[in-house]
Amino acid sequence: MLFLGLNQQDVREEAYDFLRQFSISFPQVREKSKDTARAWGVTGMPETFFISSAGDVVGHVVGTISDEQMKAGVAAALSGRPSVPKTGGEVRPTR
Secondary structure: OOOOEEEOOOOHHHHHHHHHHOOOOOOEEEOOOOHHHHHHOOOOOOEEEEEOOOOOEEEEEEOEOOHHHHHHHHHHHHHOOOOOOOOOOEOOOOO
8 A cells, every 4th residue: 555645836945844743754756746646637636546455546535634544545445446435625715
């Protein structure tokens, strides 16, 4: 199981502060362009995609993810079967 963060909106120092504040230790990639977001159809931030070992998207949450959504997404990724979210995540305003 791999968790990977993609940062494309924050200033580098603010992103580092956020990672430290919330003790986030999984790998992060910073992309200055929005190419990845466009390719994946991202409509807001944050967004979470769950991908199976076969490379298929089996779950997707727009907004802040709940513990229940995280568990369902991880289960879907491990099983390779799509999960259907009951509702979206919390929508948070940008700056």
